[in-house]
Amino acid sequence: MIAVILAAFLLTSIAGLWIVQCEKFLDNTLLTVELNIERKATFNDLYNKLFKDLKTPPAFRHYLIKKMKIDRNMKYGYYRAKELPVRRILDAIVKGRQSTMRVTIPEGYNIYDISNRVTERIVESPVEFLKKTVKDKAFIKRLTGSEFESLEGFFISRHILFPA
Numbered sequence: 001m002i003a004v005i006l007a008a009f010l011l012t013s014i015a016g017l018w019i020v021q022c023e024k025f026l027d028n029t030l031l032t033v034e035l036n037i038e039r040k041a042t043f044n045d046l047y048n049k050l051f052k053d054l055k056t057p058p059a060f061r062h063y064l065i066k067k068m069k070i071d072r073n074m075k076y077g078y079y080r081a082k083e084l085p086v087r088r089i090l091d092a093i094v095k096g097r098q099s100t101m102r103v104t105i106p107e108g109y110n111i112y113d114i115s116n117r118v119t120e121r122i123v124e125s126p127v128e129f130l131k132k133t134v135k136d137k138a139f140i141k142r143l144t145g146s147e148f149e150s151l152e153g154f155f156i157s158r159h160i161l162f163p164a
Contacts, residue, residue: 068094
């Protein structure tokens, strides 16, 4: 009977130490990342992108799945962080708080006017913006679900959130 109690105590202690180790890793490990999580991305894709160069605690992947349920709650999108704790980055991914910048598109702007407006606020050249919105047919189809010549006419007069 004492052997069973000691074994239970030992297992509980080991589990407790493991949880503390995982929690410390989440709070004390700072990351600088830029992630684009696609709609069909899996938890393994995310895990490999975030932690490929880090020494994580034993069974950390299991901890994120069982305790934080990130595998079921992660949101696709664009995320960027500079020297943030792992916990804050994962929290943003679970809550869908993407790194975006708001740009106002005035009425009557064509795709070329929009490219200039976007590049006033975002560090990207008008040429890169136009390549994506006019020439990149795979990008246009992925964004709209159909084959269009360009995204001309899709940007209506309003505020648009672009990845920042």
